[in-house]
């Protein structure tokens with residue numbers, strides 16, 4: 001099955017699919033509960049975990065729909081178990097109400113969305129990156145989101161672990177926004193030994209159960225509360241109503257403001273830690289190709305080709321989409337002539353880049369919504385149009 | 388002799404959260420009391436009880452109970468409870484929610500929880516309408532009766548929740564009413580003790596929204612109606628088809644033993660664990 005390297009001193013090198021890397025990484029991060037509902041192109045994650053989780057002492061369940069999967073994940077996580085679900089387009093839409101619940105009730109969990117073409121049933125077996133905005137705004141109300149987008153099998157592994165670590169340390173749902181290309185891609189990957197994988201686990205209350213314990217009282221400086229696990233004697237209350245630090249509902253304007261702003265602040269105050277990205281040849285670049293997920297592979301190819309020809313082109317591959325890494329573009333927009341945003345959608349990240357650049361440089365978009373990958377030659381053509 | 392005073396269950400309430408939000412005369416308090424009396428009689432460890440609810444007047448009950456409590460989203464109590472039970476099988480997981488919550492928006496979860504026979508006890512506060520949103524019809528509103536969204540009388544047929552639960556695979560199915568408050572305690576005790584999916588429907592009164600549109604505008608009339616329209620299941624069996632149409636059977640409608648979900652899954656985990 002999950003063959004370990006024959007000689008422990010040898011690196012564990014494998015040819016692996018992106019979705020499988022996600023599942024393997026989740027196990028390495030300590031995930032022990034998965035609930036899902038079959039949907040292309042994410043099903044391989046569930047298929048693998050159904051067989052792997054019992055071997056790790058964990059549990060897998062195929063629920064009756066994506067809403068139920070999300071609910072089961074939150075229930076399991078409330079008991080202290082690291083939990084995950086995986087889906088795609090239509091299923092991601094169904095999960096939205098409970099993603100908002102997780103954000104408000106500060107329930108750590110990871111939601112994988114292997115993006116396919118939409119809207120509706122759309123293009124079940126074709127790639128897209130058109131759930132970028134939904135991943136941030138999908139549920140109603142004001143809440144912050146952490147969204148990571150891998151561009152390779154290796155990055156899928158790394159960002160899945162990162163997703164769990166962010167979820168646990170911030171007590172928030174984290175979305176791993178993969179895409180059909182990355183999810184189905186087979187690449188070489190070196191699986192890090194367990195001792196090399198940094199694993200963060202949520203903080204527990206530092207006191208014994210007592211009646212005056214306030215489960216949602218934020219700590220300084222990280223603003224994250226030490227919420228107990230169900231079954232540990234705290235008799236605490238979880239509600240999707242706006243609540244005070246003791247966990248009970250409130251409509252007091254000041255208390256409402258305190259909770260909503262804290263939820264944002266605990267994430268936004270750590271943007272520099274959460275916003276991961278890859279920068280290539282940006283130092284002297286006149287043109288920056290900005291992308292994420294599978295599309296950034298084509299962008300980095302163009303950067304490499306351009307540099308060989310002495311063209312001053314650089315690349316930014318965003319690994320964290322939300323919170324949006326404003327600071328990268330604040331800096332870049334004053335040093336470059338133009339930024340070309342390449343994404344498999346009708347224009348999502350470009351809006352953010354335009355907002356942050358505030359006209360200091362040209363911002364152009366290569367948005368493709370054909371259910372096919374953006375190719376290096378299409379990027380080259382777009383570059384010609386800029387000049 | 389058993390005491391009927393509140394003193395024996397008061398310690399199971401979050402008294403600092405009282406008064407509750409319910410209208411005077413609402414049946415929710417009767418069910419809450421019966422539930423706590425059952426917990427008391429079962430002598431359950433309060434640290435090992437988790438109560439999960441959805442959204443509605445009835446679902447607000449969890450706020451007043453001194454256990455680990457989860458007030459989830461509308462209709463989603465059973466999925467949350469499923470995750471909790473799988474992750475912590477040693478807990479007593481109980482779902483308390485309304486008829487709209489369980490039978491309409493959460494109907495799919497209800498039948499699948501029953502089918503899996505996961506060891507959860509679901510107590511349905513059936514007030515025949517959506518109380519919290521002002522009296523709209525629910526899947527349990529009786530044919531011909533009125534609701535804000537059925538102003539000319541209900542033209543849809545209601546579910547029989549007990550038959551639905553049994554058909555879906557629930558292994559303990561019971562019905563009671565708030566009139567049968569004492570009998571209700573017995574049924575809850577048996578439902579919680581039962582290993583598997585237990586569904587207990589409690590016919591209760593929302594005189595404020597449902598009663599007033601259907602000639603039972605007081606809490607007393609609601610209780611009287613329950614008394615007049617229910618018969619013990621044993622008597623129901625001996626009734627003619629025609630007679631049965633006028634009554635709800637109350638008592639244990641169905642009980643059987645079937646493999647329970649978390650026990651079955653644990654068998655797999657025991658065999659496969661560390662088999663990597």
Ligand SMILES: Cc1ncc(C[n+]2csc(CCOP(=O)(O)OP(=O)(O)O)c2C)c(N)n1
Pocket residue numbers: 442443444445446461484485486487488489512514516517518519520525
């Ligand atoms: C997804 C969603 N849809 C609708 C509502 C509005 N809503 C709140 S309570 C409720 C119905 C409650 O009825 P029931 O479950 O029978 O409980 P009751 O109030 O009668 O006790 C509805 C529709 C909601 N909160 N969430």
Ligand code: SF4
Pocket residue numbers: 408409410412413414415444445514518519592593594595596
């Ligand atoms: S509206 Fe009806 S169900 Fe809600 S509290 Fe009042 S009487 Fe009870």
